């Protein structure tokens with residue numbers, strides 16, 4: 001992750017969306033979660049102490065052909081990278097897990113406890129002993145990371161081979177895929193996962209909703225560009241409000257949505273599948289043909305209809321009011337408001353999953369509730385923005401929002417000369433930036449997977 005600064009040049013939008021959250025692990029299970037750390041005489045061993053941690057918190061990305069540059073699935077691989085792993089976990093660079101733990105707690109938490117970090121460091125320092133494969137440590141519990149049923153699977157009709165260069169290793173492609181015609185009634189999406197084709201180059205996947213009346217417009221965007229799909233960055237473009245049906249980030253195994261809740265889908269709608277391709281792992285070998293599929297659990301009814309509430313100041317979108325002046329190293333914009341009168345018919349709602357989204361110049365961001373009494377409750381805080389690890393996060397304890405409260409999003413950007421994208425080897429000069437879809441525009445968007453109270 002030392003390449004963080006330079007990767008800022010490769011903007012993408014990953015819609016924040018926790019419900020397809022990365023593979024989870026609970027820090028409490030097994031020896032890896034113990035608070036005691038072995039002393040030198042009882043140095044940690046791979047099979048007893050390290051494998052449970054790596055299986056729970058590393059191998060969902062570090063597998064052969066995965067998004068990470070090497071596998072950590074065997075003793076030999078783990079040993080070969082022991083020193084590097086020790087440094088990366090000590091520095092907090094790995095595993096990628098951006099939320100500030102003081103803000104809130106989430107399912108599928110990839111972060112390591114202090115004890116787990118110390119085990120990896122002590123193991124590396126002791127020469128990475130193998131231990132006894134016949135006496136493995138207990139696996140770490142994995143929670144909320146399985147889609148329990150697949151009812152609809154959709155994928156683009158053909159493979160797509162992205163084009164990468166060292167200067168421009170990112171590509172964003174949107175594929176317009178009709179909702180299956182044999183689904184003739186209104187239904188609810190109650191779970192989601194993505195199945196990346198070429199895992200080494202598929203960095204993120206978002207499924208957007210295209211309402212039946214908007215499908216033709218998207219098909220035209222597709223038809224206007226050669227090859228399957230069309231180029232898209234900040235969202236699907238077109239008439240969509242950018243509503244998500246699901247999102248996938250590396251390490252995610254997919255999951256059901258909150259039991260009893262789901263996202264409505266109408267017959268005749270389409271799914272716009274946005275795939276963010278990143279070529280850093282395949283620059284030497286060449287881009288691979290990809291066909292990424294998405295899978296949905298679908299139910300005819302739910303107890304409460306969920307929605308993904310995008311949250312930003314509406315004025316930012318169609319004026320240049322979200323100004324981020326060239327050269328300014330700390331620019332802040334915030335917006336807070338009570339959405340219940342116009343979004344939920346005056347009802348309160350439960351927030352299950354907050355997410356945050358900015359582009360390349362983002363530094364830090366917070367989503368919170370400001371209670372009617374003035375108290376602030378943190379939902380999600382990202383202190384060191386890295387657009388490669390955006391995502392949404394499932395709250396362990398869902399939070400209720402009452403009419404009179406306000407939802408708040410706050411974003412900070414760095415638009416100084418040092419924080420500019422490098423294009424063709426040249427760092428670009430800073431320019432004034434506003435809200436927009438392009439890689440060099442910015443956004444300040446929170447998203448909330450919510451279910452509205454029954455009246």
Ligand code: HEC
Nearest residue numbers: 001002057058061067068069084085088093094095250251
């Ligand atoms: C969500 C995916 C993901 C998970 C989980 C993950 N890694 Fe990584 N790791 C990556 C990627 C991708 C890279 C390549 C560098 C980059 O993109 O920043 C990487 C790079 C590394 C590196 C190379 C040095 C560096 O910092 O770039 C080490 C060492 C490493 N990971 C160790 C680990 C260990 C140990 C774990 C588990 C405790 C882990 N990673 C979990 C995705 C992941």
